[in-house]
């Protein structure tokens with residue numbers, strides 16, 4: 289920390305750097321960032337990550353998580369991996385199927401060295417209410433066991449995101465550690481419509497919609513607004529641009545709601561939390577969708593005790609390297625500063641920071 293600016297530690301990576309080298313640099317970053325300070329002997333440390341949707345091949349890998357598990361153990365902590373169920377119909381909508389998919393993706397005890405414990409229970413409905421006195425909520429719904437561990441390491445994969453522009457630390461906490469009701473509340477204002485003139489009735493969205501709320505009507509797809517949970521899946525799969533959201537209001541509100549859920553976790557655990565973000569395999573959409581090509585070459589790994597500074601640094605570093613930040617590269621009409629500024633306003637962190645580059649051979 290320098291003059292009240294938090295440190296963001298950055299270790300550069302080459303594009304597609306070999307896994308042994310990434311593992312070594314991850315371990316170095318953990319030490320340089322001082323993350324041992326949140327670990328107490330024989331105390332639990334939850335590592336929150338994302339195991340990837342079926343068909344996604346660009347999510348974080350067991351090779352990227354294993355060195356963090358090893359580091360926690362080296363400092364005497366008891367690590368485990370944690371996640372929550374998603375809203376939509378998928379292999380990740382309940383704990384059992386989600387864990388089995390995580391195993392398929394290599395996140396086994398043998399491979400990573402830690403078990404998986406879902407934070408929201410078998411059916412994904414276990415919830416705690418946290419008082420935050422925010423702009424949208426007095427209380428937010430957080431996965432019941434998200435704040436139960438002694439320490440929490442938030443390990444995020446930086447991607448674009450079709451609703452929030454940027455999917456990184458704030459999203460990993462705000463969406464990824466909220467309860468099912470918390471997730472619904474964040475999405476609830478986002479109701480898409482189909483422009484019939486652009487729809488060629490390919491029916492992809494009808495097959496993909498997790499709530500079965502898209503019908504065929506008069507030669508075009510039609511969304512039953514009252515059943516829609518605003519997950520955005522139809523927007524992602526529509527190739528003609530027929531599915532349209534009212535972005536200006538809904539994206540901004542959704543981002544602020546996401547931050548307020550992240551703030552609930554932060555308020556409870558802020559003295560025993562640390563954050564790591566991988567700027568690798570940066571895709572247009574988050575790991576809840578099937579992989580597309582990565583948009584830009586890999587850049588590195590960052591670590592901080594400040595979640596806002598870390599996401600700000602993700603935007604800054606990608607802009608400096610690729611002229612446009614990660615959010616603009618993915619969804620040019622989204623404004624991720626909404627989530628950053630709301631996080632600052634709530635007192636979750638700072639958008640001013642000191643970048644500390646770690647030299648690693």
Ligand code: SF4
Nearest residue numbers: 497516517519520522
């Ligand atoms: S956003 Fe689209 S895919 Fe998601 S529930 Fe609504 S209509 Fe279905």
Ligand code: SF4
Nearest residue numbers: 487488490491493526
């Ligand atoms: S995916 Fe797009 S083009 Fe295909 S049916 Fe749905 S709205 Fe129409």
